[in-house]
Every structure is written in C-alpha cells, then in structure tokens.
Amino acid sequence: MGQSFKAFPSMVLEPTHCPSCDGIDVIQHGKTAAGKQRYRCQNSACKRSTFIQDYS
Numbered sequence: 001m002g003q004s005f006k007a008f009p010s011m012v013l014e015p016t017h018c019p020s021c022d023g024i025d026v027i028q029h030g031k032t033a034a035g036k037q038r039y040r041c042q043n044s045a046c047k048r049s050t051f052i053q054d055y056s
C-alpha cells in the first residue's frame with residue numbers, strides 16, 4: 001500500500017558549528033542580554049572562543 005513516511009522538519013537537528021573554524025565541538029555558553037543563545041567553541045586551535053548563532 002502507499003504509505004509514505006514524512007519527515008518532521010522540526011525534528012531535524014543540525015549540529016551547531018563554529019563560524020570561525022567550522023567545528024561542531026561547541027557547547028552552550030549562556031545567553032546574551034538580547035536572549036540569544038551563546039556558544040563556546042571547544043577547539044583549542046580556534047581563535048574564536050565564543051559566538052552567537054545567528055540564523056537568518
């Protein structure tokens with residue numbers, strides 16, 4: 001029979017990656033005053049330590 005599986009878009013979890021080194025070894029690092037999620041890059045070779053994810 002024609003049973004089609006539908007993916008739930010809301011279930012798709014893309015790993016947060018660092019905008020500087022593009023690594024995914026990041027952890028949540030609190031929030032900014034504006035309420036945005038701040039992340040911290042765990043890559044010791046990365047020159048950026050924290051960043052804010054901005055999705056347009």
Ligand SMILES: [Zn+2]
Binds near residue numbers: 022042
């Ligand atoms: Zn990084």
